[in-house]
Amino acid sequence: MTSVAETKLKMLQGSLRCLVFGLLGLLPVLGLPFAFAALWISGRVRVAERQMWNAARPCRIWGVVCAATGTIFWTGVIALVVVRLVLAA
Numbered sequence: 001m002t003s004v005a006e007t008k009l010k011m012l013q014g015s016l017r018c019l020v021f022g023l024l025g026l027l028p029v030l031g032l033p034f035a036f037a038a039l040w041i042s043g044r045v046r047v048a049e050r051q052m053w054n055a056a057r058p059c060r061i062w063g064v065v066c067a068a069t070g071t072i073f074w075t076g077v078i079a080l081v082v083v084r085l086v087l088a089a
Contacts, residue, residue, distance in 0.1 A: 007048060014045040015056035015063070022063030025070035032074055038067035 002010075018041045025035025042064045049057065 004052070008052060008054075011045055011048045011052070011054050012056045014041050014048075015054060015060035018042045018045060018063035019059040019066075020063070022066035022070070025067040027070070029074055029078065031070050035067040035071040035074075038063050039071070042067070 018038050021034045021038035021041060025031040025038055027034070042060055045054065045060055048054070054060065
């Protein structure tokens with residue numbers, strides 16, 4: 001069984017990992033897997049946040065914002081390129 005301190009530590013590490021992956025998610029095209037990973041990590045951290053306070057919550061939130069922005073923007077760019085290629089053929 002995990003202790004409260006261990007659970008909090010995992011939650012803090014997950015929040016920081018979410019921020020780092022979210023920032024990497026802003027990279028052109030290559031950042032998409034990182035953005036998806038950040039969103040996945042954020043979901044897992046949120047489950048633990050319901051039971052106890054997360055000091056790194058702002059880091060998790062900024063990670064989600066960056067990941068969502070990167071995902072939407074780069075998915076749109078890729079979609080435009082694919083549509084352009086299809087129409088040019």
